[in-house]
Amino acid sequence: MTVIFSKKCEYGLQAVLYLAAHMDKNVVSAEEIAKKLNIPKEFVSKILQNLTESGIVYSKKGKSGGFALAKDPQKIKLIDIVAAIDGLGIFKSCVLGFPNCNPDNPCPLHGKWGELRSKAYDMLTEENLDAFKEKTLKKVMNIN
Amino acid sequence: MTVIFSKKCEYGLQAVLYLAAHMDKNVVSAEEIAKKLNIPKEFVSKILQNLTESGIVYSKKGKSGGFALAKDPQKIKLIDIVAAIDGLGIFKSCVLGFPNCNPDNPCPLHGKWGELRSKAYDMLTEENLDAFKEKTLKKVMNIN
DNA sequence: CTTAAATCAGACAAATTTATCTGATTATAC
DNA sequence: GTATAATCAGATAAATTTGTCTGATTTAAG
Numbered sequence: 001m002t003v004i005f006s007k008k009c010e011y012g013l014q015a016v017l018y019l020a021a022h023m024d025k026n027v028v029s030a031e032e033i034a035k036k037l038n039i040p041k042e043f044v045s046k047i048l049q050n051l052t053e054s055g056i057v058y059s060k061k062g063k064s065g066g067f068a069l070a071k072d073p074q075k076i077k078l079i080d081i082v083a084a085i086d087g088l089g090i091f092k093s094c095v096l097g098f099p100n101c102n103p104d105n106p107c108p109l110h111g112k113w114g115e116l117r118s119k120a121y122d123m124l125t126e127e128n129l130d131a132f133k134e135k136t137l138k139k140v141m142n143i144n
Numbered sequence: 145m146t147v148i149f150s151k152k153c154e155y156g157l158q159a160v161l162y163l164a165a166h167m168d169k170n171v172v173s174a175e176e177i178a179k180k181l182n183i184p185k186e187f188v189s190k191i192l193q194n195l196t197e198s199g200i201v202y203s204k205k206g207k208s209g210g211f212a213l214a215k216d217p218q219k220i221k222l223i224d225i226v227a228a229i230d231g232l233g234i235f236k237s238c239v240l241g242f243p244n245c246n247p248d249n250p251c252p253l254h255g256k257w258g259e260l261r262s263k264a265y266d267m268l269t270e271e272n273l274d275a276f277k278e279k280t281l282k283k284v285m286n287i288n
Numbered sequence: 289c290t291t292a293a294a295t296c297a298g299a300c301a302a303a304t305t306t307a308t309c310t311g312a313t314t315a316t317a318c
Numbered sequence: 319g320t321a322t323a324a325t326c327a328g329a330t331a332a333a334t335t336t337g338t339c340t341g342a343t344t345t346a347a348g
Contacts, residue, residue: 001233002241004148007306010241017240017252029324038243043307049326062315063323078253089145096161097146097154098283099182105286108161108279109222112267116260123256135252139242142249151336173294187337193296206345209294 004120009085011039012047016056016081020073020129021136027059027066036140047085054084073129082124091121148264153229155183156191160200160225164217164273165280171203171210180284191229198228217273226268235265 002010014037022028030048034041048067051057058070069076082088094101095113103110146154158181166172174192178185192211195201202214213220226232238245239257247254 001237003234003237003239007241013240014242040307059325061325064316065324090147093145093147095147095149096157097151098158099287105283107283108276109267116264116267120260123253123260132252135250139249139251143243184337203295205295207293208346
């Protein structure tokens with residue numbers, strides 16, 4: 001059971017945060033990421049391949065290959081990963097599932113949810129990956 | 145694609161709001177609800193059966209049967225429906241999917257998401273179904 | 289009493305999401 | 319150059335969610 005993102009997206013966010021926190025290394029293998037984050041290896045591998053296509057992640061093939069961020073972590077925001085994997089639908093759709101929910105034809109929660117959704121969007125937009133580095137390291141250290 | 149609730153839960157919330165907005169009627173049939181809300185009939189029927197077991201909805205069997213709220217709409221809150229269908233996991237689980245996310249071992253978004261989550265909980269808790277009556281009627285009128 | 293219209297119960301089916309497998313390709317290291 | 323270890327690509331499988339079907343039961347109405 002996930003909160004707002006799909007499992008794929010959760011894993012993608014975790015993996016990218018991990019990469020940002022390990023910029024010192026040249027590349028990190030899918031296996032290391034899988035082990036450290038307790039994610040099925042083949043699954044996280046697929047997700048990182050997707051993010052490579054999206055231009056967020058760089059991949060190095062062959063022996064001693066692996067993944068790294070494709071750009072400066074200061075130029076990547078969490079919303080970019082969400083957009084690439086789940087899309088931005090959750091920031092447009094009605095929280096109650098009503099069709100055509102908009103200010104002219106709002107659902108009973110439209111106003112209140114709109115505010116929260118906007119703050120959630122900010123949360124994913126205002127800071128870049130570099131800002132999460134230390135917090136990620138601390139968290140990852142305590143997973144296993 | 146849903147926002148935070150499962151489709152089942154969205155439908156359940158819509159259906160219960162509909163019932164609250166039609167307290168004047170004795171009972172409302174699953175068919176009427178399905179048509180007015182554009183929900184598959186058999187599906188909403190199942191959901192309302194579940195909510196009947198949960199004690200939120202009352203059901204009248206046989207010809208001219210249907211559903212109604214089991215209690216005073218002033219005593220039912222949206223969180224009750226969410227709890228009955230999806231459970232309250234989304235208000236406890238980590239938004240990034242990390243295990244053991246808590247103040248002592250927080251994920252990078254723990255603090256910020258915690259605030260939003262708390263406000264989302266309030267949104268579902270502070271008002272009772274009676275308060276949504278008019279807004280629901282307006283919205284339902286403009287669906288078809 | 290019979291018919292009709294509704295919920296109820298449980299199996300079934302379809303669609304989506306999550307996860308795994310197989311083999312090909314690539315590139316490093318020895 | 320050969321072995322090794324990694325990504326890549328696509329098929330397959332498992333699990334979950336969403337939706338449908340069938341028939342039984344219940345009850346109101348004529």
